[in-house]
Amino acid sequence: MYSEKQTGAPASRVASLGSDAGARHGASALPRFPAWIAALSPPRIALWGLVAAVVYLTLVPLVMVIYGTFTDGPPGTDASFTFANYIDAFGGEELYQSGLNSILFALASGALSFTVGCFLAWVTERSNAPLKPLIYFLVLVPFVLPGILSTISWIFLLSPTIGVLNQIVVATLGLAEPPFNIYTFSGMVWAFGIDHITLPFFLMAAAFRSMDPSLEEAATVSGMGPFRTFYYVNLRIMLPSIFAVCLLMFIRGIETFEAPAVIGLPAGINLFATEIFLALRRAPTNYNLAGTYAVAYLAITLIGVGLYLRVTRGAERFVMITGKAYRPRNIDLGPWRFAVTLTSLAILTIAVVLPLAVVVWTSFMPFYSTPSWGMLGLATLDNYAAIFELEEFYRASTNTLITGASAATIAVLLSLGIAWIGIRTDIPGKRLLDMIAFSPIAMPGVVLSLSLVWVYLTLPIHIYGTLWILIVAFVTKFIPISLRIMHVSLLQVHKELEEAAEIANPSPVRNALFVLLPLILPGMLVGWLYVLTLTFKDLSIPILLSHVGTDLLPVLIFGLFQSGELPRLCAMGVLLTLMIAAIAGSTRYLATRLSVKAGE
Amino acid sequence: MHSQSAASVRSASRALLFAGALVALSSVGAAPARALSDTEAFYKGLEGLSAADREKTLVEGAKKEGTVVWYTTDGPTPTQVVIKAFSQKYPFVKAGFIRGKSQDILDRITTEARAGRNLFDVAKTSTETFDMYPVADVFAAYVSPAKTAIPENMRAERWSSVFTFVRAMGYNSRLLKESDLPKTWEDLLDPRWKNKILFDPSSLPEMMTLYTRWGRERAIDFVGKLGASGNLQIRNGRTTITQMLAAGEAPIGMTVYPYDVEALKSKGAPVDWALIDPSPGLLQPLSIARNAPHPYAAALLYDYLLSTDGQKVYAQMNRTPANPAVETSNPRERAAAKDPRIVFDTSGGRGSGTEEMLKVLDEKILKKKPKG
Numbered sequence: 001m002y003s004e005k006q007t008g009a010p011a012s013r014v015a016s017l018g019s020d021a022g023a024r025h026g027a028s029a030l031p032r033f034p035a036w037i038a039a040l041s042p043p044r045i046a047l048w049g050l051v052a053a054v055v056y057l058t059l060v061p062l063v064m065v066i067y068g069t070f071t072d073g074p075p076g077t078d079a080s081f082t083f084a085n086y087i088d089a090f091g092g093e094e095l096y097q098s099g100l101n102s103i104l105f106a107l108a109s110g111a112l113s114f115t116v117g118c119f120l121a122w123v124t125e126r127s128n129a130p131l132k133p134l135i136y137f138l139v140l141v142p143f144v145l146p147g148i149l150s151t152i153s154w155i156f157l158l159s160p161t162i163g164v165l166n167q168i169v170v171a172t173l174g175l176a177e178p179p180f181n182i183y184t185f186s187g188m189v190w191a192f193g194i195d196h197i198t199l200p201f202f203l204m205a206a207a208f209r210s211m212d213p214s215l216e217e218a219a220t221v222s223g224m225g226p227f228r229t230f231y232y233v234n235l236r237i238m239l240p241s242i243f244a245v246c247l248l249m250f251i252r253g254i255e256t257f258e259a260p261a262v263i264g265l266p267a268g269i270n271l272f273a274t275e276i277f278l279a280l281r282r283a284p285t286n287y288n289l290a291g292t293y294a295v296a297y298l299a300i301t302l303i304g305v306g307l308y309l310r311v312t313r314g315a316e317r318f319v320m321i322t323g324k325a326y327r328p329r330n331i332d333l334g335p336w337r338f339a340v341t342l343t344s345l346a347i348l349t350i351a352v353v354l355p356l357a358v359v360v361w362t363s364f365m366p367f368y369s370t371p372s373w374g375m376l377g378l379a380t381l382d383n384y385a386a387i388f389e390l391e392e393f394y395r396a397s398t399n400t401l402i403t404g405a406s407a408a409t410i411a412v413l414l415s416l417g418i419a420w421i422g423i424r425t426d427i428p429g430k431r432l433l434d435m436i437a438f439s440p441i442a443m444p445g446v447v448l449s450l451s452l453v454w455v456y457l458t459l460p461i462h463i464y465g466t467l468w469i470l471i472v473a474f475v476t477k478f479i480p481i482s483l484r485i486m487h488v489s490l491l492q493v494h495k496e497l498e499e500a501a502e503i504a505n506p507s508p509v510r511n512a513l514f515v516l517l518p519l520i521l522p523g524m525l526v527g528w529l530y531v532l533t534l535t536f537k538d539l540s541i542p543i544l545l546s547h548v549g550t551d552l553l554p555v556l557i558f559g560l561f562q563s564g565e566l567p568r569l570c571a572m573g574v575l576l577t578l579m580i581a582a583i584a585g586s587t588r589y590l591a592t593r594l595s596v597k598a599g600e
Numbered sequence: 601m602h603s604q605s606a607a608s609v610r611s612a613s614r615a616l617l618f619a620g621a622l623v624a625l626s627s628v629g630a631a632p633a634r635a636l637s638d639t640e641a642f643y644k645g646l647e648g649l650s651a652a653d654r655e656k657t658l659v660e661g662a663k664k665e666g667t668v669v670w671y672t673t674d675g676p677t678p679t680q681v682v683i684k685a686f687s688q689k690y691p692f693v694k695a696g697f698i699r700g701k702s703q704d705i706l707d708r709i710t711t712e713a714r715a716g717r718n719l720f721d722v723a724k725t726s727t728e729t730f731d732m733y734p735v736a737d738v739f740a741a742y743v744s745p746a747k748t749a750i751p752e753n754m755r756a757e758r759w760s761s762v763f764t765f766v767r768a769m770g771y772n773s774r775l776l777k778e779s780d781l782p783k784t785w786e787d788l789l790d791p792r793w794k795n796k797i798l799f800d801p802s803s804l805p806e807m808m809t810l811y812t813r814w815g816r817e818r819a820i821d822f823v824g825k826l827g828a829s830g831n832l833q834i835r836n837g838r839t840t841i842t843q844m845l846a847a848g849e850a851p852i853g854m855t856v857y858p859y860d861v862e863a864l865k866s867k868g869a870p871v872d873w874a875l876i877d878p879s880p881g882l883l884q885p886l887s888i889a890r891n892a893p894h895p896y897a898a899a900l901l902y903d904y905l906l907s908t909d910g911q912k913v914y915a916q917m918n919r920t921p922a923n924p925a926v927e928t929s930n931p932r933e934r935a936a937a938k939d940p941r942i943v944f945d946t947s948g949g950r951g952s953g954t955e956e957m958l959k960v961l962d963e964k965i966l967k968k969k970p971k972g
Contacts, residue, residue: 074710074711074714075711075714076711076714076715077714094967152840155844155849156847159849161848161849161850162847162848162849261836262835262836262840265801265834265835265836265966266833266834266835268834270967278801278962278966278967281703281801281802282732282958283702283703283706283707283728283729283732283733284703284706284707284710284729284732284733285703285707366867366868366869367843367846367864367867367868367869368843368846368847369846369847369848369869370847370848378868386677389680390676390677390680391680392676392679392680450707450711453708453711453712454711454715457711457712457715457717458715464717465719543700543704544704544707544708546698547698547719548669548696548697548698549696551698551699555699555700556676559675559676559699560675560676561837561839561840562675562701562837562839563674563675563676563677563678563839564838564839564842564843564857564860564863564864565675565677565839566839566840566843
């Protein structure tokens with residue numbers, strides 16, 4: 001590959017979006033043009049177009065939401081200016097208790113997800129423990145199952161009255177009292193945290209994969225033990241990834257609704273999300289109040305992003321992929337590798353296999369009942385047959401695949417552009433751009449959807465009622481997540497590679513395609529898969545934006561849940577798991593093949 | 601363009617509201633006069649026709665339209681069953697649908713209407729939320745010949761109930777004998793039900809039933825006691841509560857849908873239901889859009905769902921059809937719907953009571969401090 005010396009060349013070149021590039025592209029031959037026109041080149045136009053697209057996608061709903069918080073009616077009514085929403089939303093005392101509960105909940109469950117996800121990522125990426133594909137598959141499962149199903153599964157496992165695990169432990173140890181109670185704060189943290197190990201796993205796996213082993217070797221040579229190496233080398237370098245994961249997990253924990261509603265309400269523990277749920281179940285839905293709650297999320301989120309951007313400033317410190325050819329070395333655990341695999345599988349059995357088993361079991365039952373040999377006689381395929389009889393199932397599956405794949409592709413490409421601008425250029429306002437692009441994460445889906453309904457009902461852009469409005473909504477909602485993933489991926493690639501490529505071949509498009517892209521492909525695929533899977537789960541967007549013939553799977557899932565068809569819902573969950581596992585499997589296969597090619 | 605037409609619709613509807621207010625003031629008791637929408641004028645014109653001519657006109661028009669758009673609260677399977685039955689009778693009309701909760705559907709309908717877009721033809725909602733929306737702005741006054749078979753207390757100018765629900769106490773029949781069951785809401789205060797009653801947070805109809813039967817003071821006092829008793833376990837979703845009862849998570853669920861219980865019971869699950877005094881009955885109002893894009897097909901679907909054929913389709917799915925002459929597979933629920941303990945109320949006149957009871961429910965039951 002390229003030698004180190006060549007890369008000593010003009011470091012500012014790649015970072016030249018706003019400055020010297022005009023001269024290079026021959027603007028001097030056209031002296032009369034204003035500088036900004038002269039500076040326009042096709043890639044530059046593309047980049048500005050991308051910025052415009054992201055700003056449009058995110059700012060339009062955001063402005064509408066914030067405007068709505070100061071009015072007393074939905075869009076299209078003669079609403080007048082008011083502060084009443086803020087007084088309603090934040091005036092009550094109980095909100096501070098529930099806000100505090102939310103923060104504690106998000107921190108505790110985030111810590112749990114991160115620890116488990118990170119450990120499993122290390123096992124699959126850096127150790128020589130056996131059975132890695134099985135681990136990889138199992139980590140994916142909780143991510144695919146509809147949240148409502150996994151939460152209910154945890155009740156069936158850990159309820160003091162009917163919990164299967166409780167019954168087993170009581171029977172084997174001869175206890176007087178069931179040892180676990182899901183209806184507690186820790187029960188809620190467990191159910192939610194263990195259900196969200198997939199994102200930390202993915203992001204940390206990508207970070208481990210691109211770790212330059214020479215750094216570790218250097219640390220070992222200079223006499224550091226494995227723990228100090230981990231602390232001073234690995235941990236420091238992976239800081240952006242760790243911070244990004246924690247930020248996303250924290251926000252997810254603050255805004256999640258299922259665990260607080262299904263476990264928190266019976267436990268008498270109200271979170272911020274519970275308050276919002278209680279406020280919004282009044283008809284007609286008070287979008288102004290919903291938007292006002294969103295502002296609180298927004299404030300928390302922006303503080304988080306601000307911190308993240310501070311921590312990751314000085315991008316060179318986090319570079320892992322340099323011009324040197326290397327492949328991360330798998331740590332030889334010796335005989336310990338079996339112990340590590342056993343530990344991983346034990347964790348995954350508790351975290352994934354048990355709830356999945358409840359879902360699979362229920363999917364073959366006429367109704368849920370504690371598993372027993374007697375009930376096995378009632379096993380039936382009716383629930384699967386009922387799903388396959390629904391025309392809506394086929395239509396919704398196709399629609400969801402098309403919408404999800406398109407939204408994922410667009411979101412990843414747009415956020416790659418935003419991340420590239422943030423890391424490789426000195427455009428003024430790049431930090432603001434990052435924050436704007438990240439802000440939709442704070443918007444509850446229902447608020448985002450309503451503002452989009454309104455925008456596209458009134459503007460002469462006729463996408464309401466088509467799949468396009470769903471794609472627009474999903475891209476807007478999920479750009480923040482793919483942005484963090486792409487930001488982390490890009491931070492790890494040394495710009496010397498791009499500079500070297502630029503010297504060898506001045507076509508930026510070619511360089512992006514053949515140098516940068518293969519290096520960040522693993523990150524892109526993670527982002528793509530993650531966004532795609534989210535579109536299989538998000539209900540708030542299709543419930544308001546799907547129309548006749550554009551129904552998506554989450555609406556069907558919710559319909560099954562609403563009409564009391566839990567066993568059918570479980571059958572659906574099993575089918576979804578298989579579907580996404582197939583997509584994930586082929587994505588991973590593709591990623592491996594492509595990165596092998598890029599390495600050759 | 602669209603915003604322009606939206607603006608004109610808005611100003612027109614403001615003028616209408618004003619006119620309506622004037623008329624209402626001058627002639628108390630009379631229905632407020634509103635200008636007829638095109639859809640309404642079209643249906644008015646049908647009223648003079650004989651049954652055969654009417655059907656012929658509608659069928660010919662619907663053949664040209666070819667489509668009908670239905671927003672419904674029915675679940676995935678019932679929706680498909682009903683649409684299949686409809687398209688067997690009228691194969692030339694393609695019925696498209698959106699499913700959702702009543703609140704989702706009405707939110708969407710009112711938003712579309714405010715934007716001046718007419719996208720749906722027929723909507724089925726629920727009385728739980730029906731009266732909280734500007735019904736007269738979005739649904740058409742429609743006189744359907746099929747409507748006459750529906751009892752008068754289950755229909756009005758702009759809607760007619762397709763079927764009815766009662767909400768009853770559900771219980772696990774392995775954990776509780778019928779003789780041990782609480783009979784009234786007061787019985788639920790008994791300390792032996794400590795933490796044993798699964799309770800849905802969306803229980804406004806229950807609250808309003810107490811309010812209607814008992815009066816304000818007694819209802820509020822009772823809800824306070826119920827919240828303080830420590831007997832309730834809050835569970836979101838009535839269907840979840842039914843599943844949990846079947847699994848034995850708790851002995852009692854307040855309240856559940858009997859058809860849901862019957863479905864599980866018929867598969868062998870240990871669940872049953874009983875009436876408790878008083879309990880709410882709910883209607884499932886069917887309406888045609890005030891500005892229906894396919895008025896011919898809309899009338900066909902509407903009339904079909906209320907006809908004996910349509911009512912039978914619902915009856916086969918354990919629902920209690922609004923037409924009392926149609927046999928149901930669930931006679932217990934039909935009997936319950938006529939029971940004096942059940943209060944059917946569309947809540948039209950309760951106004952401030954609704955707001956107050958919602959607040960009482962929130963404060964006394966849902967937001968109380970955790971016990972212990």
